[in-house]
Amino acid sequence: MADSTPPHPTAADPAAAWRGRRRRQDHGTKRDAVIRSAARAFDERGYHNTSLDDIAAALGVTKPTVYYYVSNKEQLLFECFLAGLEPIRAALRRAEQTAGSGRDRLREVIRDYAVAIASEYGWCMVRAEHQDLGPELSAQVRSLKSEIDRGIRRLLQSGIDDGSIAVVDPKLAAFAIAGALNWIAHWYRAGRTLSSGEVADAFVRFLEHGLAPREPHAGKSSSAPARVRRTPSVSKG
Numbered sequence: 001m002a003d004s005t006p007p008h009p010t011a012a013d014p015a016a017a018w019r020g021r022r023r024r025q026d027h028g029t030k031r032d033a034v035i036r037s038a039a040r041a042f043d044e045r046g047y048h049n050t051s052l053d054d055i056a057a058a059l060g061v062t063k064p065t066v067y068y069y070v071s072n073k074e075q076l077l078f079e080c081f082l083a084g085l086e087p088i089r090a091a092l093r094r095a096e097q098t099a100g101s102g103r104d105r106l107r108e109v110i111r112d113y114a115v116a117i118a119s120e121y122g123w124c125m126v127r128a129e130h131q132d133l134g135p136e137l138s139a140q141v142r143s144l145k146s147e148i149d150r151g152i153r154r155l156l157q158s159g160i161d162d163g164s165i166a167v168v169d170p171k172l173a174a175f176a177i178a179g180a181l182n183w184i185a186h187w188y189r190a191g192r193t194l195s196s197g198e199v200a201d202a203f204v205r206f207l208e209h210g211l212a213p214r215e216p217h218a219g220k221s222s223s224a225p226a227r228v229r230r231t232p233s234v235s236k237g
Helices: 014-018 020-024 027-045 052-059 063-069 073-097 102-117 122-130 135-162 170-182 196-211
Strands: none
Touching: 014 027, 027 052, 027 063, 027 073, 027 122, 052 063, 052 073, 073 102, 073 122, 073 135, 102 122, 102 135, 102 170, 102 196, 122 135, 135 170, 170 196
16 A cells, blocks of 8 residues: 655755744754755766755755764765665565565555655665765665565565465566666656656556466467557656
């Protein structure tokens, strides 16, 4: 199920955390605003072309204010990675605790994964590992990505075991799913053509078509190719 929590008050404009009545908002709210603003800047300019001065200017604060919430730009990139990854980790935790077939539980994870990748954190989620992070943070990025991979494999295996998923190799299927979803960050731009939710629903339908067990139609050869309904192509903006 998609998260129904109302948008964070600074989601549309992180700088609002320092304006008007919101100037006294708590530390966590302002820290989230710094991270969100950094994610947008990294997506627009690239990590190496973005400075903490740029992020401070976007927020309408001083550079020391940014340093109050993060120690350096490297930590900021890592925090953006964590912020984007958390909805996927939460989806996997819910899936582990929810009854139902492996396919049903995986469907919800795929949807939340797609929404996360289509968010402003998508760039950081798929590129953080390749942006000259130090050994410690790089190791943490790899570990968290492995955690997601293992969670998806478990759901695939559960679906194989209960007959709701028809794949032979859960490792290969997990790679295919993650690869398809991660690529969203390379082409999706918010506000153009489709919303993140519409993209997520489209990917769920597409990936489920490949996961659903095939049953031969009555009176037809099981080897006959299935007719696929044409759907509009997704514009890259």
